[in-house]
Amino acid sequence: DAKTxxxxxxxxxEEEPVHLPCNHSTxxxxxYIHWYRQLPSQGPEYVIHGLTSNxxxxxxxxxxxxxxxxxxxxxHRATLRxxxxxxxxxxxxxxxxxxxxxxxxxxxxxx
Amino acid sequence: NAGVTQTxxxxxxKTGQSMTLxxxxxxxxxxxxxxxxxxxxxxxxxxxxxxxxxTDKGEVPNGYNVSRLNKREFSLRxxxxxxxxxxxxxxxxxxxxxxxxxxxxxxxxx
Numbered sequence: 001d002a003k004t005x006x007x008x009x010x011x012x013x014e015e016e017p018v019h020l021p022c023n024h025s026t027x028x029x030x031x032y033i034h035w036y037r038q039l040p041s042q043g044p045e046y047v048i049h050g051l052t053s054n055x056x057x058x059x060x061x062x063x064x065x066x067x068x069x070x071x072x073x074x075x076h077r078a079t080l081r082x083x084x085x086x087x088x089x090x091x092x093x094x095x096x097x098x099x100x101x102x103x104x105x106x107x108x109x110x111x
Numbered sequence: 112n113a114g115v116t117q118t119x120x121x122x123x124x125k126t127g128q129s130m131t132l133x134x135x136x137x138x139x140x141x142x143x144x145x146x147x148x149x150x151x152x153x154x155x156x157x158x159x160x161x162x163x164x165x166t167d168k169g170e171v172p173n174g175y176n177v178s179r180l181n182k183r184e185f186s187l188r189x190x191x192x193x194x195x196x197x198x199x200x201x202x203x204x205x206x207x208x209x210x211x212x213x214x215x216x217x218x219x220x221x
């Protein structure tokens with residue numbers, strides 16, 4: 001039970017912004033939202049995480065809804081290298097760091 | 112991924128053979144993890160080790176054993192391989208931070 005819901009696939013044109021949605025309607029107050037991505041034939045890599053407020057880093061931005069039942073990963077300018085499977089993961093803030101992966105969203109980037 | 116090294120990268124086994132997958136890290140992290148990924152699926156946790164000397168079962172531990180040899184190394188053993196264990200195996204490490212993953216071992220069991 002991954003406890004998050006994501007679309008199976010999305011497409012984006014190169015150099016355009018991409019908004020990847022995630023639903024986590026049963027999230028608890030101490031659960032963090034983490035995003036990882038997996039490029040073809042590689043292990044997953046960390047993208048970003050947040051608890052309540054929006055977060056930015058060099059890879060992406062994370063927008064978390066006010067009620068925390070959903071979030072959106074934002075890639076500001078998609079490149080061909082961003083084509084990957086993106087996983088949205090709830091993580092308990094109680095000290096455990098066991099990740100539960102769903103099937104994720106496969107992002108295709110069109111040149 | 113320079114921080115987490117998995118060996119071998121590929122392996123083909125016959126049903127019933129045994130094998131040990133190796134994972135080594137140079138990141139000095141306390142926790143290490145073994146996952147498997149079947150085609151079209153997300154990763155599932157097999158075993159993890161929160162620190163040197165401890166190991167715990169994850170979601171799918173049956174058919175596997177692990178050894179945390181020291182802080183750097185965490186091995187996964189298949190005592191009697193079965194076709195259902197054909198998968199890509201990933202090792203990951205962390206210490207109160209996001210996990211860093213290796214590039215995986217692609218294992219086929221005939």
